[in-house]
Amino acid sequence: MDDRTPVLIGAGQFTYRGEPGVSPSPTELLKIAAENAAKNAGLAVEKLSEIDGLAVVGFTVDAPGGARVVPHSTNPPVTLAKRIGAEPAYAVYSHMGGNSPQQLVNIVAERIAKGETEFALVVGCEFLGSATKRLKAGLGFDNWDDAEDLPEPERVGDPRPGVTPYEAKHGLGRPINCYPLFENALRARDGRSIPDHQKRLGKLFAPFTRVAAKNPIAWFPIERSAEELVTVDDRNRMIGFPYPKYLNAIMEVDQSAGVLVTSLKKARELGVADDKLVYLHGCADASDLWYPLDRQDFHSSPAMRLTGQRALEMAGVGLGDIAHIDLYSCFPVAVEIGAEELGLSLDDPRGLTVTGGLPYMGGPGNNYAMHSIAEMTQRLRADHGAYGLITANGWFLTKQSTGIYSTRPPAKPFDRQDPKVLQAQIDALPHPPVIEEPSGSATIETYTVVHGREGYMMGIVVGRDSEGRRFVANTPSDEATLADLEAREAIGRTGTVSRSDDGARNIFVPD
Numbered sequence: 166m167d168d169r170t171p172v173l174i175g176a177g178q179f180t181y182r183g184e185p186g187v188s189p190s191p192t193e194l195l196k197i198a199a200e201n202a203a204k205n206a207g208l209a210v211e212k213l214s215e216i217d218g219l220a221v222v223g224f225t226v227d228a229p230g231g232a233r234v235v236p237h238s239t240n241p242p243v244t245l246a247k248r249i250g251a252e253p254a255y256a257v258y259s260h261m262g263g264n265s266p267q268q269l270v271n272i273v274a275e276r277i278a279k280g281e282t283e284f285a286l287v288v289g290c291e292f293l294g295s296a297t298k299r300l301k302a303g304l305g306f307d308n309w310d311d312a313e314d315l316p317e318p319e320r321v322g323d324p325r326p327g328v329t330p331y332e333a334k335h336g337l338g339r340p341i342n343c344y345p346l347f348e349n350a351l352r353a354r355d356g357r358s359i360p361d362h363q364k365r366l367g368k369l370f371a372p373f374t375r376v377a378a379k380n381p382i383a384w385f386p387i388e389r390s391a392e393e394l395v396t397v398d399d400r401n402r403m404i405g406f407p408y409p410k411y412l413n414a415i416m417e418v419d420q421s422a423g424v425l426v427t428s429l430k431k432a433r434e435l436g437v438a439d440d441k442l443v444y445l446h447g448c449a450d451a452s453d454l455w456y457p458l459d460r461q462d463f464h465s466s467p468a469m470r471l472t473g474q475r476a477l478e479m480a481g482v483g484l485g486d487i488a489h490i491d492l493y494s495c496f497p498v499a500v501e502i503g504a505e506e507l508g509l510s511l512d513d514p515r516g517l518t519v520t521g522g523l524p525y526m527g528g529p530g531n532n533y534a535m536h537s538i539a540e541m542t543q544r545l546r547a548d549h550g551a552y553g554l555i556t557a558n559g560w561f562l563t564k565q566s567t568g569i570y571s572t573r574p575p576a577k578p579f580d581r582q583d584p585k586v587l588q589a590q591i592d593a594l595p596h597p598p599v600i601e602e603p604s605g606s607a608t609i610e611t612y613t614v615v616h617g618r619e620g621y622m623m624g625i626v627v628g629r630d631s632e633g634r635r636f637v638a639n640t641p642s643d644e645a646t647l648a649d650l651e652a653r654e655a656i657g658r659t660g661t662v663s664r665s666d667d668g669a670r671n672i673f674v675p676d
């Protein structure tokens with residue numbers, strides 16, 4: 166095998182469950198994950214000082230337009246490198262997106278295969294659990310020594326925001342509002358009744374809770390029944406119809422995870438045992454037509470389909486050869502569409518998660534997939550020669566990265582396809598025109614009803630005007646309108662769209 170074959174040698178994870186007032190800072194969380202990865206590889210933590218590559222997953226608080234409410238370094242890779250005594254020649258920080266962990270592993274592996282990097286740490290963390298509690302309780306951030314003001318890091322990934330200003334104005338910028346648009350569209354496409362579809366969602370995620378219950382890293386290690394997941398009550402309030410809270414990714418956690426990726430030659434020099442080596446056999450990255458309103462429809466993902474196919478092709482295996490699977494699971498529809506695009510059934514006996522998934526394992530910001538890679542590494546070491554597949558999704562089913570791993574040594578040299586190849590195919594797909602100021606009669610293409618802690622808040626409708634142009638609008642926010650949208654299927658219903666009195670938004674009034 167080529168000396169430059171990229172290989173994962175160690176994976177570390179961490180969940181902090183202590184007092185918020187003394188919680189680890191972001192750099193501390195990253196360092197703990199890195200040290201756990203080193204120990205997992207059988208290395209002394211001091212060896213981390215030898216890395217020549219460092220890729221840090223972008224923090225959620227650094228999303229475009231995000232306020233610097235939590236003190237943290239302006240250059241997390243450099244701050245972390247100093248903390249572990251390393252001076253990596255390659256040090257990058259990703260743009261937003263839950264695809265980032267797998268994308269960074271793919272990029273770093275390609276660099277290793279080209280001889281540009283030899284020993285890399287890929288790592289990320291979530292710190293909004295304690296940080297939010299500190300902010301709410303006025304606990305301050307005295308023991309966080311991260312707030313270094315350094316030159317901006319080199320960023321990798323696509324810097325575009327997830328939505329246009331037009332979409333943001335109508336509420337599409339929050340995942341809890343946007344993902345339900347896909348879920349409802351999927352239900353209507355299948356002609357399933359609302360009660361039957363809710364049952365399907367509970368049935369899909371109940372096995373995820375079972376995996377989380379056995380995962381020592383899980384934020385909510387609690388097994389729940391299918392019925393409990395979809396029963397709306399005081400503990401499980403409706404968030405964005407049709408998702409009660411238990412079907413939403415949990416935002417406020419303190420977790421971190423990282424992996425060490427080296428060349429085979431370096432792994433040998435470091436003395437890493439053969440039974441620790443996990444190879445990246447296949448990988449791919451692509452984005453769907455970028456903005457939600459530009460999609461072909463709200464129940465498919467060409468990027469998931471193509472990245473899955475390409476990763477399998479690169480690995481030289483078929484779906485039937487995969488023994489362990491983790492589909493990105495921020496909300497049920499990400500799993501449903503992911504499974505459909507890959508050709509998996511929702512009750513596949515292999516299971517669709519190795520961690521327990523975002524609503525139960527955690528890792529909601531951008532770093533969830535690092536936990537699935539770390540967990541997959543363990544599973545594959547225990548099932549020598551088996552293959553594992555993970556998918557990672559960013560923004561609103563926008564960016565996709567896929568990885569296929571195994572302890573089995575690859576039969577051919579690592580050869581990542583230029584992501585531009587798949588991207589050109591996706592960008593050439595036809596899609597409906599978008600109109601920003603529609604008026605007149607229109608039809609609902611998909612919708613959701615947004616709830617606050619006190620109850621109904623607003624409706625969001627994606628519709629088509631009489632010429633088939635797509636628009637987004639809000640509905641009147643009276644209870645009768647919103648309750649009716651939840652009581653019976655609204656997709657395909659007609660109404661009238663016009664400008665709000667203040668001219669700021671579109672308002673769709675159902676017939």
Ligand SMILES: CC(=O)SCCNC(=O)CCNC(=O)[C@H](O)C(C)(C)COP(=O)(O)OP(=O)(O)OC[C@H]1O[C@@H](n2cnc3c(N)ncnc32)[C@H](O)[C@@H]1OP(=O)(O)O
Nearest residue numbers: 263340341402404410411413414415416495529558559560
């Ligand atoms: C590509 C992608 O990955 S997109 C996904 C990115 N991630 C997200 O967008 C996260 C989405 N989730 C959220 O924003 C939040 O979890 C919400 C809005 C669903 C709910 O949060 P809140 O409004 O704070 O919840 P609420 O005030 O009703 O209840 C708080 C309680 O519920 C718990 N809780 C909060 N969210 C969740 C959740 N998703 N599942 C289960 N319990 C939860 C809290 O721990 C808290 O419990 P406590 O009372 O025992 O302390």
